Amino acid sequence: MKISCTQEKLNKGLGIVSRIVGTRTTLPVLSNICLEAKGGQLKLSATDLEIGVTTSIGAKVDTEGAVTVPARLISEFVATNDDASVNLESKDSTLHLKSARYEANIRGIDPSEFPVIPDIAKDSLVEIKAPEFTKAISEVIIACATDDTRPVLSGIYFKFEKNQLLLVATDSYRLAEKKIETPGVEIQKEFIVPARTMQEILRIAGGVQELEKIAISATENQVSFTIAGTQIVSRLIEGAFPNYKQIIPSSLRTTATLALPELASAVKMAALFARQGANNIKVKFTPTELVITSVADQIGDNISRVAAQVTGDEVEIAFNAKYVLDILQVLPEKKALFEVNDKASPGVIKPEKAKDYVYIIMPLRVEE
Structure with a gap:
């Protein structure tokens, strides 16, 4: 194999596939990336036998061929190399890399030992x-x-x-x-x-x-x-x-409409104390606000209030702080619905106007 390509493209391609290589494996070749030059392109492949990734970059191919080399070494070498282009040539399972100021030889493993990554993308589902x-x-x-x-x-x-x-x-x-x-x-x-x-x-x-x-x-x-x-x-x-x-509630008696960022800030504040104990927070639904509390016996306690439009019964329910915070950190919407029935039933969080998404959290049993 003998090719030349830009450092930028090679670095990007290696970055895509290198995360997949097997880090704890009895097969040394799984710690390698396979580089295959063919038809004006350099195909990069990596696998841990559970996941396989292939990507291609444009290259000037003088001689077609393939080689496998340790993923971490080649990735870090190319990432550190700030020359504009890189020449790659393989001989007897060794890859020679050369640029304007840098040169290296990396010993690899025969590409025939590299597992075949199946191509099942021909007929798109x-x-x-x-x-x-x-x-x-x-x-x-x-x-x-x-x-x-x-x-x-x-x-x-x-x-x-x-x-x-x-x-x-x-x-x-x-x-x-x-x-x-x-x-x-x-x-x-x-x-x-x-x-x-x-x-x-x-x-x-x-x-x-x-x-x-x-x-x-x-x-x-x-x-x-x-x-x-x-x-x-x-x-x-x-x-x-x-x-x-059967887990998704068919009806909910209490609904709070509120600003999602404000709820996220309040839960994050409560989580600072909750994580010192069992990671529990209590959420109390009142007519005009949600009152979020957390207690850590050896540390202290916290109370946060979030303005909300609440319909239905007043109720207090306990949740795992992490489970509430996880959803609030990924929803991009500005307003959310927080819905519950009673302290023993699941709670529901979803964007205010969304009909295509629902997030359900099981309540926690805590001492009164």
């Missing part, structure tokens, strides 16, 4: 507007379980229905559901994507300016997301997602 999709993922992923006790809860549930994609996540303490309209899409398919995969989708999509669409494809056990020339392939989580509909 659906294309979704990127801003809408990434916003939806941000609002849902916060409810994923962070442990593997129940694997099906450690990912986001995708359910394609006629003209609609449903995204759901729950860790059994809170639940987030988001609906995305997909006009003209009549497929019916459901699967669970690991939260880590979706975090990478958000990271990669966030680095693309004016990204318009994200293409999604899926087989029985894998899913692919294509983002502006970058393809992410991931294993799906096996198992059935729980029947969660």
Whole structure:
């Protein structure tokens, strides 16, 4: 392999794929990035056998070929190199890099040992507007379980229905559901994507300016997301997602309409004290405001008041401060609805006028 390309493009491409390499693996090649020069492009690939990422950059290809080299070393070398262009040449699994002022040899592993990343993006399942999709993922992923006790809860549930994609996540303490309209899409398919995969989708999509669409494809056990020339392939989580509909309250007796930033500030203030104990906060719904309190026996206590338009019964209910704060930090809207029934029933937070999103938090039992 013998090519030349700009440092900027190579650095960006390495940044996209290098996060996926296996850090704790018995297969040394999984710690490498595969560089393959072909047809005027340099394809960069990385995988940990759960997720695989490939992206391509423009390059002047003198000789086609491939090589794999340690991801961290090449990424840091190229990122530190501020010369405008870089020449790359491989020989006997060693990659020679040369620019105007810098030169290096990096020993690699034969590319034949690098796992094949399946290409399942040929027949796109659906294309979704990127801003809408990434916003939806941000609002849902916060409810994923962070442990593997129940694997099906450690990912986001995708359910394609006629003209609609449903995204759901729950860790059994809170639940987030988001609906995305997909006009003209009549497929019916459901699967669970690991939260880590979706975090990478958000990271990669966030680095693309004016990204318009994200293409999604899926087989029985894998899913692919294509983002502006970058393809992410991931294993799906096996198992059935729980029947969660029964958790969503059919009616709510008390509704508070209030400024979301003010609520977020009050909860953040209460969390400073709550985290010293069991991370509990109490929310009292009164006719004109929400009174949010937290107590830490060894530290002190806090009371915050948030102006609100409240309809329904007065009620006081306890929640985990983190679960409330998580949703308030990702919703971009200025006004929110905070709805409850009683101290033993789930609470609901959602944007004031949104009919496509709901976030449900289970209450806590605390001493009076």
